[in-house]
Amino acid sequence: MSELILVTGGAGFIGRFVTSELLARGHRVRVLDSLIDQVHGHVDGSKLLDPEAELIRADVRDGDAVARALDGVDSVIHLAAEVGVGQSMYEVERYTSTNDVGTAVLFEKLIDHPVRRVVTASSMSIYGEGLYRDADGELVQDAQRHGLKDGLTDWEPVDAHGRPLEPVATPEWKRPNLSSIYALNKYVQERTTHIMAAPYGMESxxxxxxxxxxxxxxxxxxxxxVLAIFASRLLNGQQPMIFEDGEQRRDFVHVTDVARAFAESLFLPQAAGGTYNIGSGHHRSVTEVATELARAMGKNDIAPQVVGKARIGDIRHCFCDTTLAAERFDFRARQDFGDGLSELAEWVAVQTAPDRVEQMRAELEARGLVA
Known part of the structure; x- marks a missing residue:
């Protein structure tokens, strides 16, 4: 059955793919997006979206605009958020206002305009460090790192006895360890979604x-x-900047797989009420990813710059246990990483992008957020 779906933040990177996925499945889509310059630049927002989507340019904290956007809507995908661990550590009011207050405004308006289901975008950042296994084979949920400082040669978490820990795939049951304002924001968005939906007859x-x-x-x-940051550096003939020693491991999932996850979790009955990891189920070191991207972009002569410093709020290893989403709504990532990098490289090759990474590093260092 076709629905009218509101996608907050629908003109953003993920939002545009979600919007296209929903339209391709025969739904109508209304987008609420403030089109901030940091994300979108100085562009006509209507040119970012599929022409079949309806765009309302407004801030998610504007209650009147949110109420108008909800008129006649059957379900909501909530993506609107300020994104970025590092910046959240000094633009605290901006992040908390947009992410947490914005979500509160949305659900306050949903009281008078209830929908069938709300799907909210959360983040792996809420885990902090991922799950680890110690030398005795016991799982460790609250791994801690050495005090971060210049010149550190061992960045790995250890157990209480100083023994190394082995990173393993992180499942949803791992306790949150909120190590940045952004992580805290995303966890509040999660809890607000689940707390507010059921009392008003909605699924979450x-x-x-x-x-x-x-x-x-x-x-x-x-x-x-991180891949977009690396791509921007390479496009401008600059070395990708890698913090720590580059051996930290992450799970990279293609945006088309993510869009499919949103579309499927919005409708399948068995997904209701759940919180799910969405990743590829594979992990790679940050250095490996930077090297592979340089190769895909034909920039083999540009090696990554490993700076040997850490950003406050960053974590060492976190990658995805995909079991629950596969069991509950049969979600599995499909995109091959190599093919995805090639596609990204082809797109980047025809872009123009000012490189602001050094500016970012200077802003963090000036606030004491780089160890």
Whole structure:
């Protein structure tokens, strides 16, 4: 059955793919997006979206605009958020206002305009460090790292006895360890979604997204996904900047798989009420990813710059246990990573993107957020 679906933040990188996926499935889509310059640049927002989508340009904290956007809507995908661990540590009011207050405004308006289901975008950042196994084979949910400082040669978490820990795939049952304002914001969005939906007759789903990549990312936003940041550096003939020693491991999932996860979790009955990891189920080191991207972009002569410093709020290893989403609504990532990088490289090759990574590093260092 066709529905009218509101996608907040629908003009963003993930939102545009979600919108296209929903339209392709025969639904109508209304987008609410403030089109901030850091994400979108100085562009006509209507040109970002599929022409079949309806765009309302407004802030998610504007209650009157949210009420108008909800008129006649059957379900909601809530993506609107400020994104970025590092920036959240000094633009605290901006992040908390947009992410947490914005979500509160949305649900306050949903009291008078209830919908069938709300699916909210969360983040793997809420885990902090991922799950580990110690030398005795016991699982460790609250791994801690050495005090971060210049010149550190061992970045790995250890157990209480100083023994190394082995990173393993992180499942949804791992306790949150909120190590940044952004992580705290996303956890509040999750809990607000589940707390507010049921009393007003709505269903809720939250998707914890791992490292999403693909064409269309904001290349000039130095607080966006790591692959977009690396691509911007390489496009401008600069070395990708890698913090720590580059051996930290992440799970990269293609944006088309993420869009499919949102579309399927919005409708399948068995997904209701759940919080799910959305990742590829594979992990790679950050150095490996930077090297592979350089190769895909024909920039083999540009090696990554490993700076040997850490950003406050960053974690060492976190990658996705995909079991629950596969069991509950049969979600499995399909996109091959190599093919996805090639597609990203082709798109980047025809873009123009000012490189603002050094500016980002300077802003963090000036606030004491780089160890």
């Amino acid at each position: 789903v939250c998707l914890r997204l791992f490292n999403v990549y693909g064409p269309g990312q904001a290349l000039s936003n130095p607080y966006t996904g």
